[in-house]
Amino acid sequence: MPTPHYGQPRYRTIAGELRSRIEEGAISIGALLPTEGALMAEFKASRGTVRQALAALREDGLVATAPGRGTFVRTAASERDELNEKHRRIRADASLAAAFSIEIGTLLVERERIKRKGGQTEEVIRSYRLVEPDLPPKRETHL
Amino acid sequence: MPTPHYGQPRYRTIAGELRSRIEEGAISIGALLPTEGALMAEFKASRGTVRQALAALREDGLVATAPGRGTFVRTAASERDELNEKHRRIRADASLAAAFSIEIGTLLVERERIKRKGGQTEEVIRSYRLVEPDLPPKRETHL
DNA sequence: AGAAATTTGTCCGTATGTATC
């Protein structure tokens, strides 16, 4: 098969399948995922594609990989990563004002993410910033 | 050339070189990096290797890539990402106590990262958690 | 509007290096 990635790319499909197994407890926390070779056979995918899938899970913090050892499940099975994400507008307190070199009371955007794991909160992440785009705007549909 | 990655992998070398150019202003903010094809020619590397290098820069938040368009520099050239990282022990206030379902005053680890960009603070990230490892411990040097 | 060219995205197969078991 060439490279038809109509709906979803294959690596995302594979990542999703692995994610499901982890969330459903088929692969428990701390356990090893199948080796890259095994995944190649199971999904009939190339090594690169399998590694792309694992990289995606790694970015989500779901697994961790060690050379010569394998890829391990990092987080709990059920109730995984409910990652509530909230955006709020808050006013800078003293410490934030100092960090940004702005006046106390200036409006900031707070993004709070709460990672849960089996009902228990694992981590609270709060980031503060002003605003700003990411990429330059698209070219206007020409003349 | 086969695959000798003694000191540094090639993709890291390429990423480092590009990073330098960005930090030194040779490629200014918002500007396009050379295309993947151009980088292949310049570094005499395969497409995959070049893309690995770009992925590394992307993970650092240094650049952003758009399909069909190219890879753009995201952050300021000089004084980049001073990413001060501090760890502190703090006591849970009301909101953190609620998030973790613990008592107010319980000790938590706060990791604060401040991303700067040309002297100006861009983002303040604070994460709170208890503790815990990442990977299962290595096997003892066997029987 | 539409076709062509450009550029990134995905995927395959293979080979060799390095770490761990």
Added chain:
DNA sequence: AGATACATACGGACAAATTTC
């Protein structure tokens, strides 16, 4: 030392998004 498993690298091919003409 040998087997296993992940890391790096090459080359080729087709798909999809964007820009250019």
